[in-house]
Structures are given as structure tokens and as C-alpha cells.
Amino acid sequence: MSSMKKNRDSNIELLRIVSMLIIVIYHFILHSIAPNNPNLYYITRPLSTVLHIGVICFVLISGYWGIKFSLKGFVKLFLYCSFYSILIYAVGVILNPDLFSVRNVITSLILKQWWFIPVYLSLFLLAPIINIPLKNKNRQTKIVFILILLIISFGFGQYVPSLSDGKNPLNFVLIYYIGNFLRTEVNVNIKKILLVYMLCTIILFVAMLLSDLYIPMVGELLVRFFYPYNSIGLIINSILFFLIFTQLKFNSKYVNWFASSALAVYLVHENDYLSSYLYDFVHQLQSYVESPILFILSVVILAMIVYCIIAIIDKLLSPIFQFMINQIIDSKPFSKVDKKVNNLLDSK
DSSP states (O other): OOOOOSSOOHHHHHHHHHHHHHHHHHHHIIIIIHHHOGGGHHHHHHHHHHTTTHHHHHHHHHHHHOOOOOHHHHHHHHHHHHHHHHHHHHHHHHHOGGGOOHHHHHHHHTTTTOSHHHHHHHHHHHHHHHTTGGGOOOHHHHHHHHHHHHIIIIIGGGTOGGGTTSOSHHHHHHHHHHHHHHHHHOOOOHHHHHHHHHHHHHHHHHHHHHHHHHOHHHHHHHHHHHSSTTOHHHHHHHHHHHHHHHTOOOOOHHHHHHHTTHHHHHHHHTOTTTHHHHHHHHHHHHHHOOOHHHHHHHHHHHHHHHHHHHHHHHHHHHHHHHHHHHHHHTSHHHHHHHHHHHHHHHHO
């Protein structure tokens, strides 16, 4: 979900894996644990808030490495998502024939079921434009752009419904710019940044837990500043988490292998036609594991198992997908259009 590198640094790829595991666990809480345990809201809401960093970290990665737009790259990403959308819908229909309808077929084609994919595709399309200010090496100029976008995304988001949750291209551009800034302008000590992140996370969790129990109004205020994707607190917490991984230096083909399937994990586990089975399993798991500590450990292990299974399936399906995509991008009509687009971008 960022521009590809021939020799990818495994520290950032490890962050990609960990971020997706956080997203999976967050969805377990959001769609299964919290709804089935409303009496535990004072625990599940703080947990959901501190685990809400996954998506922002993914976009930070894109900004960190940068997105170099190409028509071929955009089409590959779109068709990859469409491939999984159609495949999962077909599996869903096999499991439950009542799901078949013309409307559902159309929905699977336009990628409507995932809010993240259309927004990220928009960011990809905007890359040639939003990369222009980043060519300026001036630190102050970058800070000004980030502050302006932050004011619009978070400030106006208090009053404009379409901006309120941060699930929009404008906020993704903001996070993209921050990711670029972190790579070019920031250097930190890993021990210090790890300590700061842990302290902030613990303080936030405890503050939300206590406020939800005793001062609900304060709890609502904390949620506003630490939960939406455009909230200042969540963005800062995500940056701290992100910076920890930038200071790790190692290369592992196994980490890179698993990280390359992170998007597939998102597409499969957060799909309307299959996710209900997964979230039902999480609910059933809770009835067998009575110890809270063991249940939390079981949820983490389950997330890791889900990731591994989907990654293996993704690798098995990869030759089929590559064959299908090659039939399109290697065709003469597409090659002509792709060449014209590249010439147009190179002339800018």
C-alpha cells in the first residue's frame, strides 16, 4: 500500500504486519467483544481507542516511502482489491445462497464494502499533485502545509460531518505529509520514544477507564481527541508508535514475505460476507476461555493465525491474479494509454 522497493527495509515491513494485527484485534473488539459484552464498555472503549492507530500507521508508511503514481500501479491495486472482493463474494454465496443478488454483485465490483480502499485509491490518484510540495526541501514549508491540513481536517471536522471521522482523502493527505516529514526531518532515540509511547498509551487507557466509570463527560472528550482518524491525540500516538519501528535496522525475507500480504488480510477479514463467521467464532471463544488474561492472549493468537492463513492463501492465489492482471496491462491498448500518461507526468 505504498510504493514498492526492490529491497524493502524489514523494520517498516514489520510495522506493516504489526499494524495489521492491531487492526484485526481492534475489529475483534469492535464487532464481537464489545457488542456482546456491553457491561464491559469501560474496558473495551479504552482498548479500542489505544488500538485505533493501525490505519494511520499504514498511511504514514505510504508517506514515509512516497507514492509514485503510475496508471499501471493504480490499475494493479484496483484489480487486486476487485479480485478479492469478487472471490470473497463468490465464497459467501456458496456458504449462503441467499446472499446472491444483482445489487450485491455490483457492490462487490465497486469496492463499496471497505471504506479504506476508495479513500486510499483517491490518495494514490492524487499522488502526482500532493508530491509537488514535498519536492521543496524546506522544513518550514513542510510544517506549514501540515499545519494547514491539520486545521482543516481536525478544526473544520468539528463542524463538517463529511470530515468528522477522518475517513476522507483530505485527512489521508495530511497523514501522508506527516509520514514524509518523519523520514526527512525527524531523528529520535528509540529508548526515549518507546518510553514516551508507553507512558502516553498507559495514561490514555487509565484516564479513559476512570472517566468512563466516574466522569462520562470527560470520557466523551477524550474520545473526541483520541479516537477519530483526524484527532490530534490519535495522530500523535500513531506517530510515536511509527517512530519506534523507524529506529530498528534489520532485513528479513520472512518478514517481507508476510508483510506483502497485509492488504489481503484486511480485504478478507473485514469483508461483509465472511467477517461475520470470524466474529462469531471470537464470541464463541469467549465462552470457552473464562480467564480474562487467557482470553486476551487467545484473541492475539487468533489474530496471528488469521494473518498467517490469509497470507498463505494470498501467496497461493498470486499466480492466478498475476496472470489475469498481465492480460490487461500487457495488452496493446493499455500500453498505449499507460505510455501517454507516463509522458504527461514526466513533462510536469
